[in-house]
Amino acid sequence: MQRTSEQKRTDIPPGTLYLLILKTLSAGPLHGYGIAQHIKRLSEEVLRIEEGSLYPALQRMLVKGWVTSEWVQAGPKRRARVYRLTPLGRKQLATEVSTFTRAMEAIMRVIQPA
Amino acid sequence: MQRTSEQKRTDIPPGTLYLLILKTLSAGPLHGYGIAQHIKRLSEEVLRIEEGSLYPALQRMLVKGWVTSEWVQAGPKRRARVYRLTPLGRKQLATEVSTFTRAMEAIMRVIQPA
DNA sequence: GTTCTTTGCATAGCTAAGCTATGCATATAT
DNA sequence: ATATATGCATAGCTTAGCTATGCAAAGAAC
Numbered sequence: 001m002q003r004t005s006e007q008k009r010t011d012i013p014p015g016t017l018y019l020l021i022l023k024t025l026s027a028g029p030l031h032g033y034g035i036a037q038h039i040k041r042l043s044e045e046v047l048r049i050e051e052g053s054l055y056p057a058l059q060r061m062l063v064k065g066w067v068t069s070e071w072v073q074a075g076p077k078r079r080a081r082v083y084r085l086t087p088l089g090r091k092q093l094a095t096e097v098s099t100f101t102r103a104m105e106a107i108m109r110v111i112q113p114a
Numbered sequence: 115m116q117r118t119s120e121q122k123r124t125d126i127p128p129g130t131l132y133l134l135i136l137k138t139l140s141a142g143p144l145h146g147y148g149i150a151q152h153i154k155r156l157s158e159e160v161l162r163i164e165e166g167s168l169y170p171a172l173q174r175m176l177v178k179g180w181v182t183s184e185w186v187q188a189g190p191k192r193r194a195r196v197y198r199l200t201p202l203g204r205k206q207l208a209t210e211v212s213t214f215t216r217a218m219e220a221i222m223r224v225i226q227p228a
Numbered sequence: 229g230t231t232c233t234t235t236g237c238a239t240a241g242c243t244a245a246g247c248t249a250t251g252c253a254t255a256t257a258t
Numbered sequence: 259a260t261a262t263a264t265g266c267a268t269a270g271c272t273t274a275g276c277t278a279t280g281c282a283a284a285g286a287a288c
Contacts, residue, residue: 013127014244014245014275015129020221043221043223046216052247053246056245056268060245074254080265080266100221111133129273147235164277165238166277174273191282
């Protein structure tokens with residue numbers, strides 16, 4: 001499947017996926033699909049998380065203890081896996097926000113010298 | 115060698131290395147060591163490029179045609195490899211700046227919803 | 229004058245992480 | 259009926275940054 005790019009699109013910048021997911025979950029528990037939709041909507045369609053990125057990332061986050069998950073019914077015959085931020089995940093979010101901000105400011109100093 | 119982190123330090127965010135190097139070279143030709151110093155200085159010591167990241171990246175940039183290089187004398191018995199931006203590299207810089215800016219704005223919308 | 233730090237280049241091997249492609253299944257709209 | 263949206267998941271690929279290591283000249287410190 002070629003990246004058609006008939007429309008300009010930005011995949012998520014490497015290293016920011018955890019940050020985006022953690023921030024999304026900080027507003028309340030959500031399932032995978034909902035997380036992707038939320039990020040797409042808030043970013044005004046700029047950031048699109050591929051499923052092949054999202055689900056493995058959520059697995060890793062479970063292992064790291066940043067989130068927990070439980071299956072819920074999403075219809076008579078549908079299940080959805082809802083993820084919930086743990087206290088450790090909330091701490092991680094704070095760290096990632098601060099690291100991200102610091103790094104972005106540094107990059108701006110390089111690419112836009114005063 | 116452990117990352118001692120007695121002092122907070124931010125390694126470069128993945129995906130931004132080309133951008134940083136291209137921007138640095140846009141001010142004029144420079145050798146590898148000088149590129150790293152320039153980025154460290156402008157970022158106020160926040161961004162530190164490891165040699166194991168820098169030199170391979172420069173090799174890839176040569177292959178991509180974004181830079182050319184030539185050996186110069188840097189002392190009676192010293193050589194330094196100076197890199198120079200090509201027109202293609204300049205185009206790439208513009209692309210990377212715009213992609214980066216667009217993505218960062220999108221991320222800010224997610225992590226700081228209005 | 230020897231040792232430490234800085235300047236300078238480079239590679240091998242590891243690992244993290246995102247992507248493409250694929251598969252499965254239900255629900256809704258056309 | 260069939261296409262689109264909702265929903266989860268994995269295998270395999272590739273990129274790219276990092277650690278560790280090696281070499282070597284120049285300057286500073288003692």
